[in-house]
Amino acid sequence: MKPINVGLLGLGTVGGGTVNVLKRNAVEISRRAGRQIVITRASAKDLGKNRICDTHGINLSTDPMDIINDPTIEIVVELIGGTDFVKELLLKAIENGKHVVTANKSLIALHGNEIFAKASKKGVIVAFEAAVAGGIPIIKAIREGLSGNQIQWLAGIINGTGNFILTEMRDKGRDFYDVLAEAQTLGYAEADPTFDVEGIDAGHKLTILASIAFGIPLQFDKVYTEGISRITRLDVEYAEQLGYRIKHLGIARNTADGIELRVHPTLIPERRLIANVNGVMNAVLVKGDAVGASLYYGAGAGAEPTASSVVADIIDVVRALTSDPENRVPHLAFQADAIADIPVLKSDCFKTSYYLRLNAEDKPGVLADVTRILADHHISIEAIIQKEPLRDETAIPIILLTQITLEKEMNAAITKIEALKTVTGKVNRIRMETLG
Amino acid sequence: MKPINVGLLGLGTVGGGTVNVLKRNAVEISRRAGRQIVITRASAKDLGKNRICDTHGINLSTDPMDIINDPTIEIVVELIGGTDFVKELLLKAIENGKHVVTANKSLIALHGNEIFAKASKKGVIVAFEAAVAGGIPIIKAIREGLSGNQIQWLAGIINGTGNFILTEMRDKGRDFYDVLAEAQTLGYAEADPTFDVEGIDAGHKLTILASIAFGIPLQFDKVYTEGISRITRLDVEYAEQLGYRIKHLGIARNTADGIELRVHPTLIPERRLIANVNGVMNAVLVKGDAVGASLYYGAGAGAEPTASSVVADIIDVVRALTSDPENRVPHLAFQADAIADIPVLKSDCFKTSYYLRLNAEDKPGVLADVTRILADHHISIEAIIQKEPLRDETAIPIILLTQITLEKEMNAAITKIEALKTVTGKVNRIRMETLG
Numbered sequence: 083m084k085p086i087n088v089g090l091l092g093l094g095t096v097g098g099g100t101v102n103v104l105k106r107n108a109v110e111i112s113r114r115a116g117r118q119i120v121i122t123r124a125s126a127k128d129l130g131k132n133r134i135c136d137t138h139g140i141n142l143s144t145d146p147m148d149i150i151n152d153p154t155i156e157i158v159v160e161l162i163g164g165t166d167f168v169k170e171l172l173l174k175a176i177e178n179g180k181h182v183v184t185a186n187k188s189l190i191a192l193h194g195n196e197i198f199a200k201a202s203k204k205g206v207i208v209a210f211e212a213a214v215a216g217g218i219p220i221i222k223a224i225r226e227g228l229s230g231n232q233i234q235w236l237a238g239i240i241n242g243t244g245n246f247i248l249t250e251m252r253d254k255g256r257d258f259y260d261v262l263a264e265a266q267t268l269g270y271a272e273a274d275p276t277f278d279v280e281g282i283d284a285g286h287k288l289t290i291l292a293s294i295a296f297g298i299p300l301q302f303d304k305v306y307t308e309g310i311s312r313i314t315r316l317d318v319e320y321a322e323q324l325g326y327r328i329k330h331l332g333i334a335r336n337t338a339d340g341i342e343l344r345v346h347p348t349l350i351p352e353r354r355l356i357a358n359v360n361g362v363m364n365a366v367l368v369k370g371d372a373v374g375a376s377l378y379y380g381a382g383a384g385a386e387p388t389a390s391s392v393v394a395d396i397i398d399v400v401r402a403l404t405s406d407p408e409n410r411v412p413h414l415a416f417q418a419d420a421i422a423d424i425p426v427l428k429s430d431c432f433k434t435s436y437y438l439r440l441n442a443e444d445k446p447g448v449l450a451d452v453t454r455i456l457a458d459h460h461i462s463i464e465a466i467i468q469k470e471p472l473r474d475e476t477a478i479p480i481i482l483l484t485q486i487t488l489e490k491e492m493n494a495a496i497t498k499i500e501a502l503k504t505v506t507g508k509v510n511r512i513r514m515e516t517l518g
Numbered sequence: 519m520k521p522i523n524v525g526l527l528g529l530g531t532v533g534g535g536t537v538n539v540l541k542r543n544a545v546e547i548s549r550r551a552g553r554q555i556v557i558t559r560a561s562a563k564d565l566g567k568n569r570i571c572d573t574h575g576i577n578l579s580t581d582p583m584d585i586i587n588d589p590t591i592e593i594v595v596e597l598i599g600g601t602d603f604v605k606e607l608l609l610k611a612i613e614n615g616k617h618v619v620t621a622n623k624s625l626i627a628l629h630g631n632e633i634f635a636k637a638s639k640k641g642v643i644v645a646f647e648a649a650v651a652g653g654i655p656i657i658k659a660i661r662e663g664l665s666g667n668q669i670q671w672l673a674g675i676i677n678g679t680g681n682f683i684l685t686e687m688r689d690k691g692r693d694f695y696d697v698l699a700e701a702q703t704l705g706y707a708e709a710d711p712t713f714d715v716e717g718i719d720a721g722h723k724l725t726i727l728a729s730i731a732f733g734i735p736l737q738f739d740k741v742y743t744e745g746i747s748r749i750t751r752l753d754v755e756y757a758e759q760l761g762y763r764i765k766h767l768g769i770a771r772n773t774a775d776g777i778e779l780r781v782h783p784t785l786i787p788e789r790r791l792i793a794n795v796n797g798v799m800n801a802v803l804v805k806g807d808a809v810g811a812s813l814y815y816g817a818g819a820g821a822e823p824t825a826s827s828v829v830a831d832i833i834d835v836v837r838a839l840t841s842d843p844e845n846r847v848p849h850l851a852f853q854a855d856a857i858a859d860i861p862v863l864k865s866d867c868f869k870t871s872y873y874l875r876l877n878a879e880d881k882p883g884v885l886a887d888v889t890r891i892l893a894d895h896h897i898s899i900e901a902i903i904q905k906e907p908l909r910d911e912t913a914i915p916i917i918l919l920t921q922i923t924l925e926k927e928m929n930a931a932i933t934k935i936e937a938l939k940t941v942t943g944k945v946n947r948i949r950m951e952t953l954g
Contacts, residue, residue: 103666103808113733114665181844198849205844211663217809219663225851227647227655229550230829232543237953296860297549297852304862316908317875317946320917324901326873328948340861342868349873349950355791355815356953367953372539373653373816373826375953379791380812390809393666402843408617408641410838410846413634415661416733424732425776426740432778437762437785439753465760472752481756510753512764514785517673517792517803517811 085118086400089149089180090140091171092161093126096185096212098134099385100159100392105136111393113420114412115400123149134385150175157399159392160184169193176200176208181403183395185212185388191286194293194300207402209395214287215240215364217387218380219394224368225294231370233295235335237348240287242362242382243271243278244310244330248347249360252318252327258311270362280309281330281345288332291366292343296336308346321349327357432489435464439510440499441477448504449480455498456484459491477506483514521554522836525585525616526576527607528597529562532621532648534570535821536595536828541572547829549856550848551836559585570821586611593835595828596620605629612636612644617839619831621648621824627722630729630736643838645831650723651676651800653823654816655830660804661730667806669731671771673784676723678798678818679707679714680746680766684783685796688754688763694747706798716745717766717781724768727802728779732772744782757785763793868925871900875946876935877913884940885916891934892920895927913942919950
């Protein structure tokens with residue numbers, strides 16, 4: 083099957099990330115999509131600019147209309163940002179029969195109703211997973227994964243800048259304006275931070291989430307937004323003492339009287355998973371009548387996390403265009419003829435670190451024997467703790483944490499440790515993962 | 519468009535939940551799917567048994583073949599469980615051109631390759647979201663939402679019984695066998711708990727997740743499984759002291775040497791979100807090269823959470839059969855003609871609880887004045903804390919937590935409180951949500 087041609091509008095952070103992901107994962111992607119996906123054209127204001135991506139092989143131009151009017155382009159990916167100008171571009175692309183993928187939250191929140199109406203009329207797809215919560219597939223989760231539910235409410239940390247500021251305020255007892263200045267220096271916050279810290283950006287995303295959750299029109303003008311600039315270090319501290327964390331949440335709730343759409347700082351119980359979402363990370367908690375509470379967590383911004391959703395949308399479009407409906411998504415995600423017989427390792431070959439607990443006689447040299455055996459098997463020790471003997475016992479518990487090692491070596495070492503006269507009973511071995 | 523007829527095999531917990539969800543959410547579901555979905559037939563071994571669902575209007579029979587051979591049935595939903603017998607049933611259903619939805623993890627893990635091959639040949643869909651992690655749409659997230667990524671590894675708490683036991687051991691310092699006995703009494707654990715606590719059930723689910731993550735055949739026989747019965751209260755305690763939690767994880771990792779597929783107890787750093795997934799809840803952490811780490815959390819079992827995924831799969835099939843590919847999933851999740859103009863409330867009508875911080879003079883009667891004003895506006899107080907004056911100040915900070923109230927009342931009360939002579943400055947008001 084011939085490759086599908088994609089035209090990219092915008093070669094900034096997300097545009098560059100999209101080029102990189104599509105190139106680096108080309109094999110994986112065509113195994114999944116059943117077809118090659120190629121960016122053949124791209125537009126950018128300044129073609130001389132340094133890019134995070136290699137644009138070799140891409141026909142570049144400064145005018146997005148070159149792409150929109152190119153009959154060889156089937157999918158237009160809009161990563162320029164902004165609203166009015168881009169709206170006209172996309173309406174024209176739809177008019178020309180192109181499918182559209184966009185990461186543009188303000189565009190969808192403000193003009194989505196009009197854009198979708200036109201797309202439906204022209205029979206093209208407009209996909210916008212990347213518009214909310216970056217790499218988290220939250221649109222798909224709500225729109226398809228939870229489609230059997232009446233959504234009762236959702237609450238999300240959907241602005242990374244705001245969450246970074248609140249996290250720093252709590253972790254380091256700092257003041258809002260102090261952290262904001264740092265976030266601006268680090269590039270997490272814009273020179274004009276209003277969009278982020280006053281809840282406008284979160285309001286755009288909430289508008290989209292509420293529409294797909296409740297089946298209501300996009301209506302950003304009805305979202306109540308309140309920023310985090312009035313939150314003081316004292317509030318963070320008092321909240322903490324009461325067992326709460328302060329998070330800037332977008333909340334949409336379907337009540338008997340109507341729908342609440344609100345973005346504001348919120349005290350939430352510290353035991354909730356979402357209360358522990360820190361730094362620039364995003365998370366959305368969705369409450370459905372059947373599923374109960376479910377949470378979706380990940381990077382809400384950044385070149386490649388956002389590109390992850392952009393590319394997923396492109397693949398979605400390609401799968402829709404390429405397969406009959408019954409085979410749209412292959413059962414095992416990859417096309418049946420692309421399933422690979424990669425060897426599955428035996429446990430001897432696992433590589434992980436370990437927690438070891440053993441009981442030893444309280445005699446000199448025990449620890450030396452144990453650590454020598456580990457060293458002989460190239461196992462590095464991360465930490466050792468020797469405990470008091472347990473009540474009614476003379477043996478002392480020794481706990482070791484090791485660095486990553488081959489399981490075969492660990493098994494051999496454990497056999498030798500258990501054979502030591504000074505060690506009683508079995509070594510309790512539990513694997514350890516950082517999951518970082 | 520005429521309704522789509524679904525036949526249900528099995529009317530146990532998940533079967534009953536599926537009947538209930540499809541009935542209760544019928545309006546919502548047809549607004550999303552663009553078509554009514556009706557269970558017209560169902561089979562169960564014992565038709566006289568008490569059910570959690572109302573089977574009125576469903577043609578019942580004891581023989582599943584009645585349904586499989588019924589030409590009016592387009593989708594067969596298998597919720598019987600078990601492998602060999604059910605495999606034959608489903609192969610026959612596929613042979614008859616039925617689409618299949620199943621929650622059967624062991625069936626897919628052990629016989630999925632054969633079932634999918636036959637389904638592809640016959641051009642029918644076999645959907646199995648409910649087979650892994652109950653209500654969490656993790657299959658869809660990996661298969662579609664993260665399709666642009668090379669998945670590097672995934673790690674999941676995918677057995678609720680095991681997680682319940684480990685959580686109880688940690689929270690209450692209890693022993694494994696003690697908690698297991700309780701879990702059996704509560705119905706969380708089977709009389710023969712081997713499947714759950716020895717990692718077989720998690721191994722089945724891991725088999726499925728690994729296949730869709732890496733594009734490898736289903737191969738349960740190559741999964742390394744180790745149970746949690748050797749974990750002692752001491753290990754849990756020592757791990758805690760070192761900053762770790764012990765979780766029973768299913769881990770699939772794509773390494774340069776091959777793929778690791780392993781289920782075992784694992785020490786993980788306590789600051790990780792997944793380390794804080796407790797009780798019977800499930801969560802899957804997925805690491806992709808573009809998206810980074812993302813986490814999916816929710817109920818991993820139970821009648822309605824599992825039904826949530828079963829019904830989502832049914833809707834997926836209906837959407838595929840009913841719409842042209844471009845309109846498979848409506849832009850805003852609901853069909854364009856089913857978007858409802860539910861009123862969006864003004865902030866005056868929000869109902870939430872509040873954290874209030876105010877500065878008052880250290881004089882008798884201040885608190886009485888404040889609490890009287892709140893009472894006059896029907897605002898109940900949950901907690902009051904009076905703090906020491908801050909350095910260099912004479913005013914004392916008072917913090918109040920309120921119960922849920924109408925925002926209009928709160929605004930009026932705050933205006934009055936700020937007008938008190940004994941209160942200095944503004945009241946800092948932050949909304950509060952339990953998110954429970």
